[in-house]
Amino acid sequence: MIYLGLDTSSKAIHAAAVNPDEELVALYKWSCDTKKTFPERFPELIKNFSDELSTINRIDFATIEASIFAQNRSVVGTLASVVGAVWAILVLQGIPTVRVDNNTWKKDVVGKGNVKKDEIKRFAEEKWGDRFPEQDYADAACIALWNKRRF
Secondary structure, eight states: OOEEEEEEOSSEEEEEEEOTTOOEEEEEEEEOOTTSOHHHHHHHHHHHHHHHHTTSSOOSEEEEEOOOOOSSHHHHHHHHHHHHHHHHHHHHTTOOEEEEOHHHHIIIIISOTTOOHHHHHHHHHHHHOSOOSSHHHHHHHHHHHHHHHHO
């Protein structure tokens, strides 16, 4: 079994895969030209994700971090668009997928729902070593771990 965790933004999609022994087996990143506006870069980001996802050998379950609430309505819509598109692609690939609220996975995995970014990275590095060149990879790994521990 391979559990994939996905942390999305309007500029990149980070993913991490863990196995049943909670070993980190892969890190992935799909990105786009960040100099473009969101409506211009969205198709590139989603196409890159879709094209490369089909080349990954085996994913048994996936979890996407649900869109976060933001004060700015535009940001909420942007993030929801990426989450929805990623979810749809996973469904079309036949990968069982759930969404998880960020406070839920943080509480269940790290022990506190309002844990800060540096604490998440510290937890991930203590568990898997210094393998996270960006914070979003650590988040994705913890999301994958949450998914694995559900079973």
